[in-house]
Amino acid sequence: MSANPSVSTSKSAQSSAKQQYQFDRLSFSWVIGGIAIFSLLLLTIPTLIVLIVSFSSAQTMRFPPPGLSLQWYTALFSYPELWSAAVTSLQVATWATLLCVVLGVCASLAMAGSRARWVAAMDALVMSPLALPGIAVGLGMLTYFSLIGWRLSLFTLVISHAVICIPYVVRTTLASLTQLGSSMREASTVLGASQTYTFFKVTLPLIKQGVITGAFMAFLSSFDNITVSLFLSDARTEVLPIRMWSMIENDLDVRAAAVSGLLIVATALLMLVLERISGLSKFLVKG
Amino acid sequence: MKIPKLFAPRESQLALPLAIFLHLFYVAPLIVLLASSFQSREGGVSLGQYLQFFQDAVNLKVLADTFWLGVQVTIGCLILGYPVAYLYHYTPAKWKGILTFLILLPLLTSSVVRTFGWVVILGRQGLMNSFLQSFGLIEEPIRLLFTHKGVMIAMTQIWLPLMILPIIASLAQIDPRLAAASASLGGGAWRTFWQITLPLTLPGIISGCLLVFALTVSSFVTPSIIGGGQVMYMPTLIYQQGVVLLNRPFAAAISAILLVMVLIVVFAFSALGQRSREYVR
The missing domain is CATH 1.20.5 (Single alpha-helices involved in coiled-coils or other helix-helix interfaces)
Structure with missing residues (x-):
């Protein structure tokens, strides 16, 4: 009990x-x-x-919009400055990306697998534009170019964008190369293939995904860059983000919503395409 | 006939073009920037620009505000971002694709576009005010645009993905048996989280914090649009002095101060990261 x-x-x-x-x-x-x-x-x-706002029928950016219309998208057709800025941006981003890919892939080949001391220093140098304030880098470049007597042009703009975008290419290419290891390349050279042949027929096809992802990131970050372009683009080489920035900064132009809408859709589509061909998220989300 | 090995290009030489390119167009401009910040009005060498900066209380407030913004945004991103990374880690594989898309799309869209979204949300007739008014929480629209609070909210959202990604990476490296062991030994969910999961993901947290802080204090677009010239931060001050007022040596000195601030924080976080990785091992 x-x-x-x-x-x-x-x-x-x-x-x-x-x-x-x-x-x-x-x-x-x-x-x-x-x-x-x-x-x-x-x-x-x-x-x-x-x-949603980009389809607004109102004249201001009130939310929620009183009705829907395509007026802001059609208004874009009669806005030549915007299109020329978009073309400049595409040109700069394309050339800067190409420059980054050539320089970055070469350097990654030298850096991968090497334990030499210079590699760590080189890595820090290449990656530093990611963390250092772009506006300081832009001001430095402007001062430098005027010191060595180079007039601002599309060429100087491309160079400055390449500096900012190089980390993306090197990072993803190095990741691919490290994953690949050196055995494939060694096998190819032992069997008598030249270094050039080995690179184009063995290494490049195997690291293609990393290179494409890096190039995509480099392209986007050049296309989006404002801090460097603020100093290095002038009236003749106005880029899209600067044009949009002044549209929003000065008078809250609703046409900016339509441009933004186009950019969002383009980015989303590019992401989906890239995911198909190179497995974008594999590089960005290492989960 | 074979080319003697001596003349065959060595692989390490492939790094030379990039090294030369970066020294010419990155290192040299930064040195020129530093040098120009020591230029006095008469053309000699002086600390005048720096003295001018530190003697003016307005500039000191900008420096402090920038640092404070960096701290607030970093903490905000950590609190909001960690749970997303945790959710991602335990999400079944078939849902991960959608989650990845939601995390990456804002990161990859143009920063002007992202900031623009916040202008619409924070404006007088924006979503935030309509929402609060329709619930009768406020009578008059509150002013969020052109305030420090508004900049902080927008920046936290804008840099959130960069906190989430490294944490996902370090969650993936934890041995899943550790959490199971903790649970079978009677450790509750909270205790397992605080004593096992969180400490083991410190390397990811630290690299996320480093990125978010460095990018926040260097951001230009968001502070200039949301702050609208009413609240100043270091990058907007550099722009104002360097481009609007054409006072290049002074802008160079402000850039140098911002660079030093970022470098100190980067080195501090890197040292912490090193120690945390040793701890995790």
Whole structure:
């Protein structure tokens, strides 16, 4: 008889421990899940809002828009400055990306697998434009070019963009090369293939994905760059982000919403294409 | 006839073109920038630009505001970003694609576009004010554009993906048996998180914080549009002095101060990162 109460207390202790355990688990999933969903909404909402406002029938950027129309998209057709800025941006981004790929892939070949001391220094140098303020780099380049007597042109703009974009190419190419290892290349040279032949027939096809992803990132970051272009582009070489920046900065031009809408759709499509051909997310999300 | 090995290009020489390119167009401009910041009005060498910066309380406030913005945005991104990385880690493979798209799209869209979205949200007739008013939380629209708070909110969202990505990478490196071991030994979900998961992902947290801080204090577009000239940060001050007022030596000195601030934080975080990686091993 006397054992009964003690059994019931241990049972209730057990069930309260179980309750506590469940509360612990539930509260954890609710807090982490709640914040995660909030953050995902936060990540997505500004993009959606830009898309919605771009179809607004109002003359101002009020939200929600009173009605829908395509007026801002059609207004873009009669805005030649915007198109010329877009063409300049595409030109600069293309040339800067090509320059980055040639210089970056060569350097990555030399850096991969080498434990030499210069490699660490080179790596820090190549990656540093990612962390250093672009506006300081831009001002430095402007001062430098005027010191050595180079007039600002498309050429100086391409050079400056290449400096800013080189980290992306080297990073993804190096990652591909490291994953590949050196055995394939060695096998090819041992069998008598020249270095050039080995590069084009063995190495390049195997690191193609890394090079393409890096080139894509370099292209986007050049196309998006403002801080360097602020100093190095002038009226003749105005780039798209600067044009858009002044559209928003000065008078909150709703046409900026339509340009933004086009850019969002283009970026999303490019992402999906890149995911197909090179597995973009594999390089960016190393999960 | 074979070319003697001596003349065959060595692989390490392939790095030369890039090294020369970066020295000519990156290292040299930075040196020129530093040199020009020591230029006095008469053309001699002086610390005048720096003295001018540090003697003016307005400039000191800009420096402090920039640093403070960096700290706030970094902490905000960490609190909001860690759970997303955690969710991503435990999401079944078939859903990961969508999650990846949601995380990467804002990162890859133009920064002007992202900032523009925030102008629409924070404006007087924007989403935030309509939302708060329709719930009767505020009577008059509150001013969020052109305030430090507005810049901070927008920047936190804009740099969030760069906090999430390195944390995902370091969560992937944790041995899943550790969490299971902790649970079977009676460790609750919270305790397992604080004592096992979080410390083991420190390398990812540190590299995320480094990126977010460095990019926040260097950002130009968002502070200039959302801040609208009412709140100043170092990059907008550099632009104002260098491009608008054409006071290049002073702009160079401000750039140098910003560079030093970023470098100190980068080195501090790198040292922390080194120690945390040793701890994880």
